[in-house]
Amino acid sequence: MTEPAAVAAPKPHIAHEVPHEALGFWRKYVFSTDHKVIGIQYAITGLLFLLFGFSLMMLMRWQLAYPGAALPLLGRLLGEARMPGGTMLPEFYNELGAMHGTIMVFLGVVPLAVGGFGNFVVPLQIGAQDMAFPRLNMASYWSFFLGGVTMLASFLVPGGAAQGGWTSYTPLSVLAGTGQTMWLIGMIFLITSSLLGAINFITTIIQLRAKGLTFLRFPFFVWTQFVTAFLLLLAFPPLEAAAVMQLMDRVAGTSFFLPSGLVVSGQVVAVAGGGNPLLWQHLFWFLAHPEVYVLILPGMGIVAEIIANNTRKPLWGYRSMVYSLVFLGFMSFIVWAHHMFMTGMGTAMAAFFQTTTMIISIPSVVILTALIISLWGGSIRFNTPMLFAVAFLPMFGIGGLTGLPLGLNVADIPLHDTYYVIAHFHYVVAPGTIFALFAGIYYWFPKATGRKMNETLGKIHFFGSLVCMNVVFMPMFLMGLAGVSRRLFDGGASYAFAQPVLHLNVVSSWGAWTLAIFQIPFIFNFFWSIWKGEQTDGNPWQATTIEWAAPSPPPHGNFPVAPEAYRGPYEYSVPGAAKDFLPQYEA
Amino acid sequence: MTSDHAADIDRHVRVYITVFGALMALTIITVVVSRFHLPVPIAVSVALLVATIKGSLVACYFMHLISEKKLIYAVLMLTAVFFVALLALPAVTVHNGYWIH
Amino acid sequence: MDIPYTVEVRRDTGLTNGKIGIWLFLASEVMLFGALFASYILIRTGAPSWPRGDTILNVPLATFNTLVLISSSVTMVMAWASLMRHRFGTFRIYMGATILLGFVFLVVKYFEYSHKFENGLYPSTNNFLAIYFTLTGLHMLHVFGGMMVNAYFLGPGSKLWKTNPEWFANRVEHSGLFWHFVDLVWIFLFPTLYLL
Numbered sequence: 001m002t003e004p005a006a007v008a009a010p011k012p013h014i015a016h017e018v019p020h021e022a023l024g025f026w027r028k029y030v031f032s033t034d035h036k037v038i039g040i041q042y043a044i045t046g047l048l049f050l051l052f053g054f055s056l057m058m059l060m061r062w063q064l065a066y067p068g069a070a071l072p073l074l075g076r077l078l079g080e081a082r083m084p085g086g087t088m089l090p091e092f093y094n095e096l097g098a099m100h101g102t103i104m105v106f107l108g109v110v111p112l113a114v115g116g117f118g119n120f121v122v123p124l125q126i127g128a129q130d131m132a133f134p135r136l137n138m139a140s141y142w143s144f145f146l147g148g149v150t151m152l153a154s155f156l157v158p159g160g161a162a163q164g165g166w167t168s169y170t171p172l173s174v175l176a177g178t179g180q181t182m183w184l185i186g187m188i189f190l191i192t193s194s195l196l197g198a199i200n201f202i203t204t205i206i207q208l209r210a211k212g213l214t215f216l217r218f219p220f221f222v223w224t225q226f227v228t229a230f231l232l233l234l235a236f237p238p239l240e241a242a243a244v245m246q247l248m249d250r251v252a253g254t255s256f257f258l259p260s261g262l263v264v265s266g267q268v269v270a271v272a273g274g275g276n277p278l279l280w281q282h283l284f285w286f287l288a289h290p291e292v293y294v295l296i297l298p299g300m301g302i303v304a305e306i307i308a309n310n311t312r313k314p315l316w317g318y319r320s321m322v323y324s325l326v327f328l329g330f331m332s333f334i335v336w337a338h339h340m341f342m343t344g345m346g347t348a349m350a351a352f353f354q355t356t357t358m359i360i361s362i363p364s365v366v367i368l369t370a371l372i373i374s375l376w377g378g379s380i381r382f383n384t385p386m387l388f389a390v391a392f393l394p395m396f397g398i399g400g401l402t403g404l405p406l407g408l409n410v411a412d413i414p415l416h417d418t419y420y421v422i423a424h425f426h427y428v429v430a431p432g433t434i435f436a437l438f439a440g441i442y443y444w445f446p447k448a449t450g451r452k453m454n455e456t457l458g459k460i461h462f463f464g465s466l467v468c469m470n471v472v473f474m475p476m477f478l479m480g481l482a483g484v485s486r487r488l489f490d491g492g493a494s495y496a497f498a499q500p501v502l503h504l505n506v507v508s509s510w511g512a513w514t515l516a517i518f519q520i521p522f523i524f525n526f527f528w529s530i531w532k533g534e535q536t537d538g539n540p541w542q543a544t545t546i547e548w549a550a551p552s553p554p555p556h557g558n559f560p561v562a563p564e565a566y567r568g569p570y571e572y573s574v575p576g577a578a579k580d581f582l583p584q585y586e587a
Numbered sequence: 588m589t590s591d592h593a594a595d596i597d598r599h600v601r602v603y604i605t606v607f608g609a610l611m612a613l614t615i616i617t618v619v620v621s622r623f624h625l626p627v628p629i630a631v632s633v634a635l636l637v638a639t640i641k642g643s644l645v646a647c648y649f650m651h652l653i654s655e656k657k658l659i660y661a662v663l664m665l666t667a668v669f670f671v672a673l674l675a676l677p678a679v680t681v682h683n684g685y686w687i688h
Numbered sequence: 689m690d691i692p693y694t695v696e697v698r699r700d701t702g703l704t705n706g707k708i709g710i711w712l713f714l715a716s717e718v719m720l721f722g723a724l725f726a727s728y729i730l731i732r733t734g735a736p737s738w739p740r741g742d743t744i745l746n747v748p749l750a751t752f753n754t755l756v757l758i759s760s761s762v763t764m765v766m767a768w769a770s771l772m773r774h775r776f777g778t779f780r781i782y783m784g785a786t787i788l789l790g791f792v793f794l795v796v797k798y799f800e801y802s803h804k805f806e807n808g809l810y811p812s813t814n815n816f817l818a819i820y821f822t823l824t825g826l827h828m829l830h831v832f833g834g835m836m837v838n839a840y841f842l843g844p845g846s847k848l849w850k851t852n853p854e855w856f857a858n859r860v861e862h863s864g865l866f867w868h869f870v871d872l873v874w875i876f877l878f879p880t881l882y883l884l
Contacts, residue, residue, distance in 0.1 A: 198712070198716075237717070240723075241721075253812030256822075278684075286677075603762055603769070617878075618751050621879070634880075635879070638880075645871055649868045670722045677730055
């Protein structure tokens, strides 16, 4: 191109003219465009929301274990509108339930897994200086933050937060109080944040990978983030559209989700009608089924990294894992209606969706099996990250396998509205994904801070959590098989058939409260290790992937020299090599 | 760059003008056809056919999809598959079911 | 620190970051409008009767608006072509015309909306109007957003032309891709809502 006359300056970037070190506190730590700072912001916000969402559940567990009993101390603090005399109102219970689900999924796990680990680790693992669009990255975090604030604020509006469950099924949610409007607005912020993030991740992974880092040399974690980003990019917009339509139903009086002749409390609702409540369910699950994989895939990626590192072996069947992952991502878009077998679906379409559901279980099993076989014959180092990663395998296995009956139309109908479903997906997400996330925190903590977390406290945290998680969720399988509905305010106390299993509610609840106690070592360890943990060099785990080529903590721009990839990601114990690992970045 | 490049742009511009004319004509055609009050299935087919032609012209020439890189095609193919699933499956499922309207 | 491939293309993909980013964004937009079209199909096929668009809506105004939006697409692509020919003055004229045509579109839409409201036709009146107002409203937001971006490149953003013309041309191309997409959505909205 012949340059215009006035041209002299070839400098492409205006935004980066100020050296990072010279930035003030606000630009460096709060409104930062550095992927590592944003990753840590996401991670810490996500962890706080996880704690908050868990607290909501602990309150609910009180009501379930001791229905109608006054909660000492805390009960009175929550006020007459929520817990008069310390006894929980059904409306407040519903608020807690809806917000527990929403917060755990959209504000806790996804921001931590994708926003936190994705942002911090992916650019490092592909040898990039930063994300492709640093300012978009910052916008993504702050949009998420606004969404979170909106969700929290909804507890304070008259009538309290949303009560329609995390699924916000219509028409109930359209007729609910102000909290639901806040929920919808909050969701629109969160969806925007995820979309910005997804665009950024895909572009970064495709464009900014280091020289020599071909797609089949990617660490498995990068692959999981890549597929996850596509799920977010293409599945979230329909929920955004659905949220807009529900907002229209609530604010502008439209009837997208309200059928004709809808009767509430003996009165026909004065709306135009002609809408379809099932439309919401379709659009919701079009997102929310891929969202299940958004929750689990980054976890699988973290576990794969840690298992390869601590068995000192290459991953078994890396290529099969990658192909399974891609296939799984693709299939996850056409299985969603297995969440809707109860809605009077015809047999033809039920057969279609149960078939696709059975098909999608195959790649998940391939990945899990490959990870289990990877353990075989390794000289395993059982450090804290590895313990969490190994525990992930059976816990996710239980969650996944108990999902199969739910994917079959006939078996789903008696099980769907019971505690069985709660137990199933919590095994996937709580001792599954959240264990993987803990593993990731222990594993990459030295990269972020230059110090290791304490092993003893880590082990106390791990074993306590492992036992408690099972005490919380295993009884729910039994209650579900006994037929106890998952939506009861009294945990089933008013039903005769539930009486033989009612004591299991108490077991679950004490399990949950004890689980909280076992998180204290983690919280203490986290902060203590930032300042007092054992100091480490750049590569404390003797790992092979590129993030360990950067100093710990990595400076702005990450690498002193742009790294190159010379081999696959898991060259451990290569025969004839001088050490038991050959880093990707060493020639 | 070279004068080759400038000639390239000149050719592009001629294409843009042609496409512009085609879009204008197709808009008029679709409005005129709707005046005939054809039976609904035929009317829908014609209207969507014309809209698809117009949409393709915009995408191919204004958005340069006719000469885009493979990666962009891949992304759009993937999107197209899910777009079709999203358009078809909810309606098919609801009407195949026992939902009373 | 400079992020690579903002201006020059990466060799193996042949693309800049921005080009991939904007297409990914458009892919998500396809799914956003796709969900609304899916809702339209589901509600319409489930309805006992459905009004023809031209019995409620103003087809001549909408036809005019279609022509306006198509013209704005042409001026947009001409604005980019002017940059490729290094004619910054022509670029400003075409970009200004694009924004102006977008503005005309919004004004016509304003008269259409207010005419509906005067006749007591609201989103709550029936589901045809509900989907009409939702789809066109969301589309108008996109038109407005596109105008803002274009105005930025006509105004303060055009300073980049002096320092890095290639990058500026890329940015205008990307903003153009969004603008053409908004046009493309309207090309489908127009027959769906007004003519069927």
